[in-house]
Amino acid sequence: MGQGNENWEEEFEYSDAVRAGDLWFLSGQVGLEADGTVPADIERQYRFAFDALLGVLRKQGCTAADVVELTTFHVDYPQHLPEFMRAKSRFQGDARPAWTAVGVAALAMPGTLVEIKAVARARD
Template sequence: MGSRTILSSGTKTEQVFGYSRAVRAGDFIFVSGTTAMGPDGPVGEADIVAQSAECLRRIEEALAHFGAGLNTVVRTRVFVTDIDQWRRVGEAHSARFAEILPTTTIVGISALFDPRLLVEIEADAVLTTG
């Protein structure tokens, strides 16, 4: 796989849990589950579309650290606390990925680490194609 480079956002959660914000291994980039949590609560407050958009913005920012963009994403995984909101989350996802069309999974879960969080998204990207 070649070299391995990590990106840390320096959050307490990373330190407690022992993980990286993103890892580049060779031509592959793996972005950890991303929420909209800010210092004062979720960006977008109780709006699942706004939270989803913020998750995707942060994923794009992590990819940019490695010289990549959303156009390199080949897979996303979406976790929502209310599966009935899947279409609304899909709106935010489609707004960023309608032309890219990565594979994706959406899963309903009982909760995230803060009850105000409604969605978490992770992404895998490939820098070259063969």
């Protein structure tokens, strides 16, 4: 679910990634500091959320280019959209996955502004 929270899969009984056929379904990731705290800087939080997603992709042998669908859940949407778009562009490069952005009242981790989930093509 984000950096610094390796035990969350066990504690909350979910998987960071599940394979179904030729696709990987990745659970939502949030942007946290290495110590598990929420960054005060919005762009840092967004960048860390995409970094966490990239970490899960890499564990499955995938890259950001393999993402076919991206779903993002935003607190205060669309207030911080320019900052989010910079982080999203940095993550995906030239790739253009399908994308749905959803505004929400809150996320499970207090203080987080975005949770990002994805579907990716399996490489093998």
